[in-house]
Structures are given as C-alpha cells and as structure tokens.
Amino acid sequence: MSDQDQQMDATNRFISLANELKDGGVPVHVISWSMLTAGAVYSTFSVAGNTGGLNPSGVDKVVDSFRDCMNQVQEARKAELSAAGAELENEQP
Template identity: 55%
Template sequence: MSDDQTQQHDDCMQRFIDLANTMKDEGVPVNVVSWSLMTASGIYATYSVTGNSGGLNPSGVDKVADAYKKNLTNIQALKKAEDERKRAGE
C-alpha cells in the first residue's frame, strides 16, 4: 500500500470510528453499532469484488473472512503491545 493509500486508510478508519462513537453517544448500544459496522463492511466488501450484481462464491467468502481474521489478529497484537508499553512506563 502506498503512503497515500495508508493515509487514506487511516483517515477513513477514523471517520468510521467517529461515526460509531456518535451513534453510541446517541444511545445506540455498542454491540448494535459494532454489528451494524460489520454488516456494512461485509456488504461493501462484496460490492468491492462483485460490483452491484451477484455475490461472493464460497471461496470468495473464505478469502474475505480470512482477511478479516488476519486484520483482527493484527489489531489485537498491536493493542497488547500498547498495553505492555503502558505498563512498562508505570
């Protein structure tokens, strides 16, 4: 990913987080916000591959699910490392 795309990614991600926090502040339960974001992401991931027609075949679903799993695993590793750095600084 180019530096421009990385910056775009980070900016878009922050916009989604800001919107999610706004929904939470409006009284939508966090689990509903999370579920909705996941559903929207799945719909958009399908669109990014197939366009407005059709859907993913089983191997496509597996590829998207694997990408989500890798991303979530990476996020958890980063959060763990951040927590360890904070504890080391105490």
C-alpha cells in the same frame, strides 16, 4: 495521499461515527454488528459490484482478510497495553 493514509483516515472516520452513535444512545454491540454487516455488504460490492455476489472461496478470502486484520489489531493493542504498563512501573511514587 497514499492508500495506507487514506485507509487510516477512513478508519478514523468510521470510528468517529461509531462513537457519535454510541454517544447518541445506540448500544455498542449494535454498532459493532452494524459495522460488520456494512463491511460484509461493501466487501461484496467491492469485488462483485451491485449485480453479483461472492462464491464460497470469495467469502473465505474476505473472512481470512478480516481474521488477519483482527489479529493485527489485537497484537497492536497488546503492545500498547504492555508499553503503558511499563510506563506505570517506571514512575516514581
């Protein structure tokens, strides 16, 4: 399985777990911030291991990567919404 396929599978598993937590009564904003915190902890681990931390330039690199990812997700969402709107406009009454 390619890295991209593994990333998509892991992403879908995280979203599934988030939905389970939501369905179990955990507020969405709590889940979102928890995922951000977990991402920060694991990003630090992936670069520095258990014995180190990121210096300010390392933090900036991670933040820039998150910003790029967020922008990609927003562009994809806009495209999905635009396509869905176009489909609705093309439907016959």
